[in-house]
Amino acid sequence: MDTGSHLLFGVTLAGLACLEPAVVQDPALAHAILAGTLLGSHAPDLDTFARLKGYAYYVQIHRGVTHSLPALLIWPILFALPLAGIFGVWDHLLSLYAWIFAAVVLHVGLDLFNTYGVQCLRPFSKKWLHLDTLCLYEPFLFALHALGAGVWFFAWHGGGGSYVGEMFALIYAAAIFYMAIRTMQRNRHVKRVKIALNREDGICHLVPSLSWFLWQFVLESDCCFYLGEIRFGQVIVHEQYSKKDYNQHETHPVVQASMSTKGVRAFLTFAQRIHVSWKEKNDGYLVEWRDARFWHKQRKFPFGVDVQLDRDMKVVSDRIGMDKKAWDPPFV
Structure with missing residues (x-):
């Protein structure tokens, strides 16, 4: 999730710690736990410093080692x-x-x-796991925890707060219930998409939106990529891409020449629904690698790599990243 949400949950987790009598009775322990949960709630995202070595390197390690099984024990x-x-x-x-x-x-x-996912089973597996259920920013969860943090702040300054731990226990119970509902909603939508497209054996990824009633999807079958939306339970297909075209592009010498770049190598360690295309330009060629999971409703693939080649198919430049505004979907 986004940094603000992680830090907020760090605060409310410290409030939940007030269920322990020792925390309520010892202000020093309460302050230590608050500092610790704030640090712990942000620590896995310290891999952002990898950006100093370039965005391609950052993509390779983001949500990897710092989110791994050993890291769960080492950070604390x-x-x-x-x-x-x-x-x-x-x-x-x-x-x-x-x-x-x-x-x-x-x-x-x-x-x-989240749809982006994590490599949380490292070092045993480098597989990317993602449940495609929550946005990067979830308004309901943020508002719920922000309300609890506000009540705690004013109660603390007012000399009250005897039931802080119990209040946050209810808040976390409500958050878990909300996530369970979203998970069931996501599972129903996956089945709905496969039935609507008559592709029961396809691989379907969902991308939630800020609205509870709007989801984006990409379904990969043996022959096509289907991109669309689910609005109030109705499956709407916006685009269809032939995998035959993709396979022809993938083996083309122009595309093969682009695979030597750091950006493409980093992209291939992360991307799952890969779509690649190329086009000739006056000064050479442009190769576009995209992850079809993250498509924009204006029918663009915002996340991927652009590789510029000259006429001799030598790499001139490459750029990897998310080409969209922060407030535009998909929120990953």
């Missing part, structure tokens, strides 16, 4: 030990570690529900 250690020393809560080190661990797991878990 890195934060719990210094925080225990700073706040003088060595007697509660295990509790502090547990809440930071919960923050890291929550971060990775929420990313798993």
Whole structure:
């Protein structure tokens, strides 16, 4: 999810920790847990510093090692030990570690529900896992947790807050219920798309929108890519791309020449529904690699790599990234 949501959930997780009597009774421990859950809720996204080595390198490692199984255990250690020393809560080190661990797991878990996905089973598997259920930013979840954080803030300054832990327990229960509903909705829509297109054996990816009643989909069959939307339960196909054309493009010498670039190599480690095309230009060729999962409703593929070749099919430049406004779909 987005950075703001992760940090907000770090705050509310610290509120949930108030279910422990020791946290309520010891302000130093409460402050240590709040600092720890904030750090833990953001820690996996510290891979953003990989951008300093270029966007292609960032794509290769984003939501990879920092979201892996070992990282779930390592991040809490890195934060719990210094925080225990700073706040003088060595007697509660295990509790502090547990809440930071919960923050890291929550971060990775929420990313798993996104369409972009995570490599959370590393080092045992580099497979990208994604549940295609939540947007990068979920208004309902953000508002729910923001309301709880606001109530906690004013209750704390007002001298109250006796039932903070119980309040956040209800908030997290509501969040889990919401995610369960969205998951069931997603599963129904996948079946609906396959039936509507008569492609029961196809691979279908959904991309949720900010509206509960609008989803984008891409379905890959043995012969085609189908791109469309589900509006209020109705399946609407916008585009259809032949995989025969794709296979012809993939083996073309111009396309093969583009595969030596860092951008294409990084793209191929992540992309799943690959569509590639090329066109001749006055000064050479342009090769466009795209992941069909992330299509724009204006019938564009915003995420991919553009490789410029000269007439001798030597690489002039390559650019990898998401070519869209932050407020435009898909929200991944």
